[in-house]
Amino acid sequence: MKNMIQKELVDSFFAQFGESEITRLSIREVGKLVAQIEEKSGKEFIHMEMGVPGLPALPIALEAEKEALDLGLANSYPSIEGIPFAKNEIARFTKLFMNLDVTPLNCTPTVGAMQGSFAALLAAARTNPHKPYTLFIDPGFPVQKSQLHLMGVPFKSFDILNFRGEKLHEKLESFLSDGNICSICFSSPNNPSWICFSESELKTIGELATKYDVIVVEDLAYFGMDFRQHYGTPAVKPFQPTVAHYTDNYILLLSASKIFNYAGQRIGMMIISEKLRTRRYPNLKNYFTSDILGHFIPYGVLYATTAGTSHSAQYALAATLKAVNDSDFDFVAGLHPYGEKAKIMKILFLKYGFYIVYNDEDCELADGFYFTIAYPGMTSGELMKEFLYFGISAISLAITGSENPNGLRACVSFVRLDQMEVLENRLKEFQLSRQ
Template sequence: MNTKHITLIDEEIVKSTLEHKNLSDLAHATIRDIVTVVNEIEERSGEKFIRMEMGVPSLPPNKFGVQGEIAALKKGVASKYPMLEGVKPFKEEASRFVKAFMDIDISPESCIPTVGSMQGSYILFLAISNINKKKDTILFIDPGFPVQKLQLDVLGIKHEAFDVFNFRGAKLEKKLESFLAKGNICAIVYSNPNNPTWICFHEDELEIIGNLANKYDTIVIEDLAYFGMDFRIDISTPFEPPYQSTVARYTDNYALLISSSKFFSYAGQRLGTMCISNKLFNSYFESLKIRFGKGNFGRVIVGRLLYSLSAGASHSAQYAIAAMYRAACNGDFNFVEEVKEYGIRARLMKDIFIKYGFSIVYDKDIDTPIADGFYFTISYPGLTGGELLEKLLYFGISGIALKNTGSEKEGLRACVSHTVRERFPILEERLKLFNESLH
């Protein structure tokens, strides 16, 4: 492939920035690496990028959350440490929200605020990996959020993974059991809808995961960062089906991570919800008693691990999320409708990329076209993911390589959140120029 020297941004700026950041292989560059690179290129070139690298919401925060937090601040909570296990209104409304939109019974005691879902996964990894010495490895159903593997590397915990694309439906059982049968897997981790591919597990697949978790006494960590954002199914009516799909219907060996960042547009306050099954929360493990001084799983999570990491999650933000949970359960706040803009952007952006020679990498959800949501995946003929990312930088477009997410495929993850529709003509101009430069 002969590349003509047609670029939007001066080649020297891009090359010198990558050299300065010591990034010769963009296939394995982290999200934050790309953020730093793009920030510098933007500053040096004066060109505003089409930024698709970081999954950051761009819609305004909901009024119920803002008003709830303001009211709490006016009452003086900013000067007080919250209880580690969470304030009562938060815990009660979180429990109610799970019942309203998942039809799952989880007690308020088992609903815990965390400093974002990332703190929740960190704590769960640490606790679960110490339950059974023989089970020292965490299994990821990939592609997935790369920072969770970084957390395990920091903690010194082993992990394995497989790309689920070729193992959907009934094929998932045999593949998953091939890992679990070895006896070393303590937890299974996945996101649903999936980051980065936007595939959504079907009920039969969740049943397979739940049944195998029961058979092999393995705990499932279900990351619901994009709760309700499979827009093909409208879950927005509280206490009525359809509900958000979950493995919790098929096993008691689970913990759910519900992020407030995307579907509530409340990322800045760093407040997530960890919902642990009542059975697991109240389970006793002598191994945890030996390791952490407490044997009850819930007490270890709150009284040992959370306590060692922070003095509690943001006090005022707990009231914000409680207010949004309450409004959603009361039918006053349709959180699904408020974020459908992301699905519209994804559909339109995919059309533009396809027009200029790109393909959608993960294009099917088993036998149906992939849904339109917060992310989509792209590739370009003849280029690896790392090569494609580097070339797009010269045209003011960013993303992250799929290799960094555990994918076996070449290409990029594109996040739609920061490309407003008014900038679509700019995206099209740049992709046209990019395509011309390669032909």
């Protein structure tokens, strides 16, 4: 059996990155490596490395942004705290889809959820000099750790794989009881594993955050995308599960990139509890003129980084939220193609000898944006590199904080339905090469 792509070609391009281990490459570096191999070989890859939208932007968002530009907003700075239209609709969305009572004062548009993450984690780290550490419940989005490295903020982490359900309480408290944790960060649905934290697990996190006075930064970038339940009808149960139902120490991060397919304009949302918004932390005075967290975040962090969020993109976000809030369309139903592709792809991987690394606690893993795979007898580095010879790309779980040495993250968004037969053929050839 000959590899579809010459081994020498793959190895020569990888060598240009100056890394000895392919698992150390960032998501964007893997994307660059694959693009180079693809161009030189002339072979189209099955792209599973990049977690970017694979659906078109919503027309309502495009029209709203065009209208905002036509009105001349491009020549004026937006408010640091966000335009009223966006803040009002974020607050409505929070109530209608999460059943949380917040006001527009608690809601801030950000330059993607990434800026929200940067601001929230930095602010939390500045609240108390005796609590310097962020705690990540891994696996997670690698760039959030990169943000902390950039800030010089230390962090701790543990892999959730063996601590689901009742085991989470003891594990989490073993970190919090040291008294040096300022924040807990996690995502649900989880990037990369696609596990979803249960209500009991969210309750555990929330109650312990309150007990130890820790801020929870909950990444809801994949809001509503656990398709085992339907979270797309406003003011109707079930509501999106969130730690905010169990603690007042929360900052929620949402993104228009995935749920509204609006990644290119970099627009997201931050929702901070009223308790945290108005709380005074004396240590903030060492970094800013105010010790009020809800003033420090917009005027101390957001102002110093981007001085606000794109004026026109805020109108796109606000118009989309208004349509969703008014029941003009079901945004969750529009995301179902991700789940349909995941279902097919998981069947194919299992058929050809792979296994799912992360399954959900008490039920079958949802079909959604990501899933995790491994092949018996192969490390993640071996599998990741071998895949390249067969025109398949994915990232290692190692950069997500996973303690499993064997797995890869597979993203479904860029894989087209007309590529499923190609994927099956390549997986079949891969399996034959291992025999």
